[in-house]
Amino acid sequence: MAGYLFGIKELDDLIGGVKEGTNLMLIGPPMSGKDDLVNTIIFNGLKEGDSSIIVSTRETGERVLDWFSDNGLDIDSSDLGVVDCVTKTLGIPTSDDAHIKRASSPVDLTGIGVRIGQFFEEYLVVKKAPGMRFCINSLSTILMYCNLQTLFRFLHVFTGRIKASNSLGIFIVEDEMHDTQTIATLKQLFDGMIEIKETDSGHSVRVVGITPKPTPWYDFEIDGSNVTIGKPE
Template identity: 65%
Template sequence: MSGYSLGIKELDDLLGGIREGTNLMMIGPPMSRKDDLLDAIIFNSQTPDGSAIIVSTREPGERVLGWFEDNGMSLADADIGVVDCVTKTLGMAAADTDKIKRASSPVDLTGIGVKISQFFEEMLVRKQKEHIHLCINSLSTILMYSNIQTVFRFLHVFTGRVKAANGFGLYVVEDEMHDAQTIATLKQLFDGMIEIKAVGDSYAMRVVGLTSKPTPWFEYSIEGTELSLKRT
């Protein structure tokens, strides 16, 4: 079983692959298109033996899946599941489907955990997929409603599940929304970070913690699933 990639050639060449069981924090300022970056990574790194679980605290599950479909992915063939933490908070009655499981709200960490576990069981045990992504977008929304100790315990369970399943976890955090102690506490759970910073009117990214020294900064732009990188 091989490792994982980001589906971004410039960074993948520098990293030489991402080992199984890796958990990464993606941290950057608002408006830096972290949502699109996360979706593009999932889109570009999917393989026939792969699957992905996306916990969405920002958009309904249908909209999350719609992005992949709009960009040419066949949802009938792709093994992507969404834990939707939004729809029920809007007071909308919506049943679970094969690809969307609903939690009552971003506060409901127990319910979110149950839905994640159902997808893990389905993808790894029933379908016997060899690769699995777990993506939470975003931890910052969850932290708005729960204290850091509660979120840390929740994350400790699922970063551990990712390691045990030889998976790859990506967790989005809004920079500047949290104090230094909160970020330092969260970092304990991760193997490294995708850091994002503003560069003039654009944004740049680098990967920290997976190699002996951080990768260079790359300014990036996103068009659908296509990422263009330029070294800064």
């Protein structure tokens, strides 16, 4: 039986869910719905009682939480934590709260790691959440500030932690921002991929590595937390 469902019926029916301890790369071009897709997967888990951690390198913690509250999630009663790597770089005076912990910048991997660890401890050890969904959005932003070897070592620790804690990890990568060697190196850390590509009519998605063969490409549209999957190519 699957450990994690995306909460998107067509994809869940195709792959039968995702086993515990799985790490996935979500890769696609800019403005292709990656953020909304991963937020929807996290949102659907939160509704089922999972906890979630989002490392945000492009949006403030408040803006991340706004997406979930705008789609009907009661933030106060949810186990959703955001590691905000943006606000301090903007020089905005602010403090941590129950749902947001601030790192100094996207390159502060030590600080990011400490704050991830604090949320892991709170949700999995103290609150004993039944499941954990973890996301870094995005690896591409971090790679603008540090080299691949440094990021690889950092990710190796946390993909290992995902496996050890039977969690689900999703790590966003911007397609066409990196050379093939960089993508090939990062792929070593992951069990599969969610791929998005541009089409004449919009965007298509497929899942690779979870099933013996890649799924077909499916057109999809996202409206808030509602994902509509079309017919396969």
